Amino acid sequence: MMVTVRIGNIPAVLLIPSQIGINSRRRFFKPLFAPSPPTFERMSAAKVRASSSTAFVETKPDSILDEKVEVSTSKNILACPICYVPLIWNGNPGFSVDSAPQTSFQCSTCKKSYFGNETHLDLTVTSGAKEYGESMPVSTQIFRFSLVSFLYERGWRQSFSVLGGFPGPEKEFELTKNYLKPVLGGNIVDASCGSGLFSRLFAKSGLFSLVIALDYSENMLRQCYEFIKQEESFPKENLILVRADISRLPFASSSVDAVHAGAALHCWPSPSAAVAEISRVLRPGGVFVATTYLLDGPFAALPLLRPLRENIGQISGSHIFLAERELEDLCRACGLVGFTCVRNRRFVMISARKAS
Missing domain, CATH: 3.40.50.150 (Vaccinia Virus protein VP39)
Structure with missing residues (x-):
């Protein structure tokens, strides 16, 4: 619907979606983790801004609402077992049984590289050692x-x-x-x-x-x-x-x-x-x-x-x-x-x- 408002001495027309009513908050503010199994695919319309080990999900259903919810992200979870510094991905930075083992990583501090094989990633301290045994x-x-x-x-x-x-x-x-x-x-x-x-x-x-x-x-x-x-x-x-x-x-x-x-x-x-x-x-x-x-x-x-x-x-x-x-x-x-x-x-x- 249209509502005429006045900003100072200037008239203006404000368009308000007719769907918005008493229950609009329930419609737009669905719980992030509903009773059904939650997945991040349900947030496809959300903009995710990563910041170290957390992310903020910003939803704007009609450019009217601006709600920020803090959730965990896996972007920087993997770290060097020597320096505890998040690893740099070399390849497709995706988490999958098939893709992750084919990706290599490097620590930006100690410069050590870590590699995966056909089944898993090896992120032990002695990864890559050829002569040393323990x-x-x-x-x-x-x-x-x-x-x-x-x-x-x-x-x-x-x-x-x-x-x-x-x-x-x-x-x-x-x-x-x-x-x-x-x-x-x-x-x-x-x-x-x-x-x-x-x-x-x-x-x-x-x-x-x-x-x-x-x-x-x-x-x-x-x-x-x-x-x-x-x-x-x-x-x-x-x-x-x-x-x-x-x-x-x-x-x-x-x-x-x-x-x-x-x-x-x-x-x-x-x-x-x-x-x-x-x-x-x-x-x-x-x-x-x-x-x-x-x-x-x-x-x-x-x-x-x-x-x-x-x-x-x-x-x-x-x-x-x-x-x-x-x-x-x-x-x-x-x-x-x-x-x-x-x-x-x-x-x-x-x-x-x-x-x-």
Whole structure:
């Protein structure tokens, strides 16, 4: 409709769309993350202006409204594991199972180059080294064997339900989503992803703008890639496979919305170093969710158990947790707050967030 107004002594005609009424705000201000799985494709009409690790989405439906919403972006998330400086892309800067491994990167500070192969990106500190070798703890090395990666989803992971009370991937995924509600629509790192059991669930859910399947084992990542190839119509966009060290994560500080670690915390040679790294890369308000097992109850009261645990840890490189309060103390010591957990026999799922 047309409305005549006066600006000073000059008459003017103001055109107002007839659709605008009492409910116009609801029409134009749809929630960024609707109940249906959110994707960035729904913001095709929006202008995204990147700024370091965040972006501002500016929507102008009729040149009348000007609303800015801060959301996470994956543009500068990958960083040099030596300098923690965002990497320079050489090639198509796209996040995809197929395209990302064919891209090379370079650090603008130390000038080191990183390359991908047919299945994943290698962003470890020793990437590209030809002569240097480094021994790894048993708990890390065992998962690098091709037989273990083959068996992981063919019986190995299923045994956790019988021996430790793990509720199974589907139930674990539902529990995880409840903790991740505050960061849905952002990016997520599936740390120590193994053969990508949960990475694939995250990707297919459509709940995240970017899923990074991260593991130190080359064979686990190759197995993840094989599972993806075998699945028809798998959403390969916004999913990349990355080889990295959990204690030296190749991400810029405060660039990650969520980190998930399924049945992995006890396998890390130094849980404190790993959780400290996770705290570094999480943005304020970012969420950490992990599952592990506890050897508590009457066993924890044995006076020789703690020294025995230390000896086992030195040999195997793994860690046995004896109580929920130990996990809470670990998170607090690494700068994470709001610790919560759920239990089922030996199984425990914990969650904490980066302080805002």
